[in-house]
Amino acid sequence: xxxxxAVRLSGAxxxxxxxxxxxxxxxxxxxxxxxxxxxxxxTISIVNADSYDDNGNIxxxxxxxxxxxxxxxxxxxxxxxxxxxQARIAHETASGRGRVHANILWEMGGAERVISGVLEGxxxxxxxxxxxAGMPYRLSDIATKFGVHYYPIVSSARAFNALWKRAYHKTAxxxxxxxxxxxxxxxxxxxxxxxxNPLKPEDPYxxxxxxxxxxxxxxxxxxxxxxxxxxxxxxxxxxxxxNPELGPVVFQFGTRPLLTKESPIPEAWKQxxxxxxKGDIFLNRxxxxxxxxxxxxxxxxGELRERSERQIAFSSEPVGEHAAxxxxxxxxxxxxxxxxxxxxxxxxxxxGYTEAMRTPDSTLIFVTPERAREILTDQVACMGCLSECRFxxxxxxxxxxxxxxxxxPRSYCIQKTLQTIAHAHGPDQESVADHNLMFGGTNxxxxxxxxxxxxxxxxxxxxxxxxxxxxx
Numbered sequence: 001x002x003x004x005x006a007v008r009l010s011g012a013x014x015x016x017x018x019x020x021x022x023x024x025x026x027x028x029x030x031x032x033x034x035x036x037x038x039x040x041x042x043t044i045s046i047v048n049a050d051s052y053d054d055n056g057n058i059x060x061x062x063x064x065x066x067x068x069x070x071x072x073x074x075x076x077x078x079x080x081x082x083x084x085x086q087a088r089i090a091h092e093t094a095s096g097r098g099r100v101h102a103n104i105l106w107e108m109g110g111a112e113r114v115i116s117g118v119l120e121g122x123x124x125x126x127x128x129x130x131x132x133a134g135m136p137y138r139l140s141d142i143a144t145k146f147g148v149h150y151y152p153i154v155s156s157a158r159a160f161n162a163l164w165k166r167a168y169h170k171t172a173x174x175x176x177x178x179x180x181x182x183x184x185x186x187x188x189x190x191x192x193x194x195x196x197n198p199l200k201p202e203d204p205y206x207x208x209x210x211x212x213x214x215x216x217x218x219x220x221x222x223x224x225x226x227x228x229x230x231x232x233x234x235x236x237x238x239x240x241x242x243n244p245e246l247g248p249v250v251f252q253f254g255t256r257p258l259l260t261k262e263s264p265i266p267e268a269w270k271q272x273x274x275x276x277x278k279g280d281i282f283l284n285r286x287x288x289x290x291x292x293x294x295x296x297x298x299x300x301x302g303e304l305r306e307r308s309e310r311q312i313a314f315s316s317e318p319v320g321e322h323a324a325x326x327x328x329x330x331x332x333x334x335x336x337x338x339x340x341x342x343x344x345x346x347x348x349x350x351x352g353y354t355e356a357m358r359t360p361d362s363t364l365i366f367v368t369p370e371r372a373r374e375i376l377t378d379q380v381a382c383m384g385c386l387s388e389c390r391f392x393x394x395x396x397x398x399x400x401x402x403x404x405x406x407x408x409p410r411s412y413c414i415q416k417t418l419q420t421i422a423h424a425h426g427p428d429q430e431s432v433a434d435h436n437l438m439f440g441g442t443n444x445x446x447x448x449x450x451x452x453x454x455x456x457x458x459x460x461x462x463x464x465x466x467x468x469x470x471x472x
Contacts (some may be wrong), residue, residue: 002241004234004469007224007250010099010127010149010176015039017465018226020254021103021130024186025422029086031262033093034461038420040097043130044090046118047108048075048385048415049082059066059215060198063383068394069401072384075415076110076117083118091125099127101151105189106134109384109396110304112142119146123219126175131290132184133189136389137163140171149176151226155183155191155244157210164218175223176217177250180208182229184283187254187441189291189342198292204230205240212247221247228252232443232450235471253468255441259453261460265422267344267437268429272296274453276445283442288391288411296438300417303435308410310348310366311359328364335364357409360390378413385415412437 007016017040024047032042039130050058061078083102085402090100094454102118104111111131119126119142131139132153143150152168154160168175176410183190184201192198215223224247227406231251238247253472259273276447282297286304297299314335315322324342325334337345345356348366355372356364367375382392388403389395391411417437424432447453452467459467 002238004241007248008249009041009224010101012099012127014041014098015465016224016250017041017468018101018250018252019043019257020187020228020229020252021045021101022254022258023103023105024418025050026258026265026439027103027264027468028264029089030093030264031257031260031461032086033090034092034260034262035257035465036094036100038462038465039098040465041101042090042094042101043101044083044086044126045430046079046083046086046102046114048079048419049086051078051081051085051356054405058423063381065383068382068384068392071382072109072396073087075383075385076113079108079110079114080117080121084121086424087118087122087125088464091122100125100298101128101130102126102128105289106131106139109386109389109394111136111387112138115139115142116145119148130179132179132181133289134158135163137167138169140174143174144171147174149174151175151177151179151394153179153181153191153228154211155181156193156207157214159191160211161214169218171210172218172220175220177224177226178211178220179226179228179420180204180211181254182227183292184229185294185442186229187281187294187444188439189287189289189293190283192292198285208240208249212245216247224248224250226250226252228254229441230443231472232256232446234468237404255444255466256468257461258440258444259426259447259458261458266424266429268424269421270458271430272298272433272438273444273447274456276440278445280446281440281442288389288394288408288414289386290388290390294440294442296440296444298438299434300436300438304410304412307365307367307371310344310353311363311410312337312344313361313363315362326356328358330340337364359410360405360407360408367409372409375409378416379407379409381416382413383415389414439459 006013018043019035021043023045027045032044035042063071128149130151183192184203287293312336318336321338322336324339353366379392382394384394390408393407421436
């Protein structure tokens, strides 16, 4: 393996290894601090991170507001408190080594307020700010205000071009690096465009070369590109190291830190990672953000697939083949479907899927009464965790605070499921893990094949970083 040289990130010489940020209680101060202490850049997530009471217990994020707007304010308060708490833990754990970065989803509800609130309350504790899932034009302005380096996450040169020309050229001195997140291989939310085929992954090399050429044209030849998504062993990226066509490259690990002793995820989640096979990670578009996302193909995603498969189109008036009357809801309000779809609906009803729910696309999905109640309850309980949510139709834009569409029952409450799985440490955690969203990169199946994890071995973060640096 080629020698791995230190790189300058966020004002310090560190190992070219970055911990990928994973939101809602997964990238914590403990894991990020341990990664920094090992010599790299650890990353806390400030997406509704955990805060603690005076006894060190996690403060449950319970929402008491009567309206979505009131609950949205509670959510922002929880996020700021949690982000500050995790930043303090990371700083103390790092003990002056490495760098501590913070990661946030730009499409998080109140993202700008959360970022500013955390940086204000944790001055001097956070060295860099990473942000993706959207186009974070204002990221550079916020970073400049607080004097921290910023790291936009992009999946194409085109995206960075837009960010640079609109905003980042004004604050180039604090651009610490550009994260290229492979939209086919990275875990969590991915930046696939409408012109890219989710079933046909592209080679990242030419895409990163295109990004570097663009950066060079802006005078950013020495600014590192951070390769994220699909990185497991550095030996597999030998051609990228000290490559003049790519310039300085840093590697980000998002999935591998899940299986460490410092990782806070439940034991059932860790054990599930050890049993995955190739193909068990499912790239899907069920997320209420509207983005593609990559997650373990468990019962949770299976139910969402089945929900969408039990779907038929309807019209409010008889038009063409949509001539068969069908009654929807308790009042049996009449809509019109095709004769063949009417037979489908009757068959699903016979199987117990008796509730027909309208979607924004003039279709009906069929679910059980219990599932319908759960969907409606979750929609009503919305706390505005996203800037826009297609599941609940929330939008943080005044005055309507609505995205202007019907709520979409084919999606789910992402805040609920991620909070549930992250904190499932009881006797039923295996079932909880199977019935909630379990994000993961496409390489997660390699846990089961990598001899490093044989005999049920779970490394510390330090042991993982040492292994990455010394090779197989």
